[in-house]
Amino acid sequence: MVKLKENAEWCKKELSREESCRVLIPMIAEKKGTLLSLDETVTRSQFEEMAAELIARTHPPIDVVMADGGVSRDEIDHVLLVGGSTRIPMVARDLEDYLGITPQVSVNPDYAVAEGAAIQAGMLEGSLSPAESLIMTDVNPFTLGIRSMDGITADRMSVVIPRNVTIPVTRTERFSTTSDYQKSAMIEVYQGESSLASHNHFLGEFELGGIPPREAGREKLDVEFSYNVNGMLNVKAVIVSTGEQAQIAINMQNDDSDMEEKKDARVDVSAWKDQPGARSFRTVIRRAERVLKTQEDAYLDEAYMIDDLEECLYLLKKAIVEDNMDEARSREMELMGMLTD
Numbered sequence: 565m566v567k568l569k570e571n572a573e574w575c576k577k578e579l580s581r582e583e584s585c586r587v588l589i590p591m592i593a594e595k596k597g598t599l600l601s602l603d604e605t606v607t608r609s610q611f612e613e614m615a616a617e618l619i620a621r622t623h624p625p626i627d628v629v630m631a632d633g634g635v636s637r638d639e640i641d642h643v644l645l646v647g648g649s650t651r652i653p654m655v656a657r658d659l660e661d662y663l664g665i666t667p668q669v670s671v672n673p674d675y676a677v678a679e680g681a682a683i684q685a686g687m688l689e690g691s692l693s694p695a696e697s698l699i700m701t702d703v704n705p706f707t708l709g710i711r712s713m714d715g716i717t718a719d720r721m722s723v724v725i726p727r728n729v730t731i732p733v734t735r736t737e738r739f740s741t742t743s744d745y746q747k748s749a750m751i752e753v754y755q756g757e758s759s760l761a762s763h764n765h766f767l768g769e770f771e772l773g774g775i776p777p778r779e780a781g782r783e784k785l786d787v788e789f790s791y792n793v794n795g796m797l798n799v800k801a802v803i804v805s806t807g808e809q810a811q812i813a814i815n816m817q818n819d820d821s822d823m824e825e826k827k828d829a830r831v832d833v834s835a836w837k838d839q840p841g842a843r844s845f846r847t848v849i850r851r852a853e854r855v856l857k858t859q860e861d862a863y864l865d866e867a868y869m870i871d872d873l874e875e876c877l878y879l880l881k882k883a884i885v886e887d888n889m890d891e892a893r894s895r896e897m898e899l900m901g902m903l904t905d
Contacts, residue, residue, distance in 0.1 A: 567592055568602075579608045580651050612654045619658050626662070632728050643667040646676045688793060701730045708789055708797065711752040711761035713742045716901035718894045719876070721754060721761040724789040734790040738804070741785070745777035749785060751801050753814065760872050762879065767814050772801040774808040791816075833881035842884050845892060848899050852877045855903065873902055 571587050578585040589602040630636065643665050649655060650673045659667050684702070686692035704725055712722040725735045741749070749772045756764025775783050784804040791797045800811035836842055836849075852873055880895035 571602075575606055576611065576652075579606065579611050580653060583608050608653075615652075615654065619654060622658075623662060637663055637665075640665055644671055644676075645669055646671065646673050648674050702793055703727075704729045704731050704733065704791055706755045706765075707757055708753070708755055708767075708791070709761075710739075710787060710799075711754060712739060717760070717876075717898035719760050719762050719879075719898060721756070721759055721764055724787060725791060727757070732790075732792045734788065736786050736788040739785045739787060740781045741775060741778070741783045742780055744780050746780070746783070747775050747777055748773040749775065749801070751787065751799065751810075751812075753797075753799050753812070755816075758872065760875060763871060763875055767797070767816075768799075768812050770799075770801075770810050770812040772803065772808070772810040774806065775803055776805060831882050831885060833878060833885050836881040836884045839884050839887065841887065841889055841892065845880065845884060845896055848896055848903070849877065849880065851903055852899055873899070876902065 567589050571589055575585045575587050584605055584607045586605045587602060591599045592602050593600045630640075640663060643659060643663060645651075645656060645659075645667050650667075656667050656669075659665075683692065704727055707721075707723055707727045708725040709721050709723040711718075712720050714720040722737065722739070724737050725733060729735075750769060751772060752761065752769045753767040754761045754764040755767055758764050772785065775785075786802045786804055788800045788802070789797065790800075795815060795817040797814040797816050798811060799814065800809055802809040837846075856870065856874055856877070876895060876898050880892055880899060883889075883892035883895055
């Protein structure tokens with residue numbers, strides 16, 4: 565596999581210069597006592613056919629960048645190719661077709677990335693003065709917020725810091741208690757663009773206790789997000805009436821592979837029908853399953869997507885399997901709010 569990977573990379577680079585490339589790997593493997601070799605000629609057209617889908621995936625991010633910047637295709641003056649893969653001829657051709665502008669190769673695509681990182685490091689260290697050299701701003705690449713309740717769902721993503729906001733930045737949003745005589749609140753922090761918190765990336769949580777027990781909505785909580793250039797996100801929640809507070813610090817640059825594995829772990833919900841409390845939820849579940857089977861967004865409220873429906877349906881079945889009826893009823897209301905007549 566190592567030999568295959570090395571030769572595949574070499575072949576890809578050769579095809580940026582040549583129309584075809586012969587890959588010859590002697591004694592690459594053994595099968596039933598016989599040594600096998602690989603001798604294959606790959607043409608540039610074959611490579612481009614294999615890479616076409618990957619190249620097409622770059623179009624939506626381009627549209628997002630232009631939309632975020634408030635720029636149309638007609639307003640773009642120059643397109644610079646940065647990054648080693650831009651040496652592939654197909655990349656430049658595709659960009660020219662998509663944007664109607666011939667990309668420039670006036671910068672070294674590899675060194676440009678390293679130089680940008682070095683400049684940023686120098687500014688953070690203090691060895692480069694923005695006033696004397698370049699002014700560079702960093703932005704928050706993803707929306708940051710908390711899970712909240714909006715009357716329909718308990719899984720709403722309430723945005724505190726939108727994406728593309730220049731950092732460092734501090735933002736505060738005010739929330740209210742959602743149940744009578746509530747004494748504490750769990751603050752769950754998420755990163756992502758979905759309107760449902762469970763569809764986004766979970767970053768961490770903490771509990772704010774000591775809330776005076778009053779009717780729902782009477783107590784206010786201020787949630788403050790502070791995001792700095794070193795990648796640290798500090799989240800603080802304060803009870804407005806008492807000043808009681810709790811907080812969490814999240815290193816956004818940490819390796820989150822373990823968190824992703826936990827998020828991806830799914831409970832088997834196939835036996836939901838056999839649970840004692842399943843009967844009362846069957847109607848809404850059948851409706852949701854029909855929509856998912858037909859993949860018709862027309863049957864969904866315009867604020868939701870098929871992915872949102874699929875996740876909420878899973879969470880409802882999970883609550884039934886785990887005999888958590890309060891959660892199941894909340895998810896049922898959420899599903900009913902998503903589905904249209």
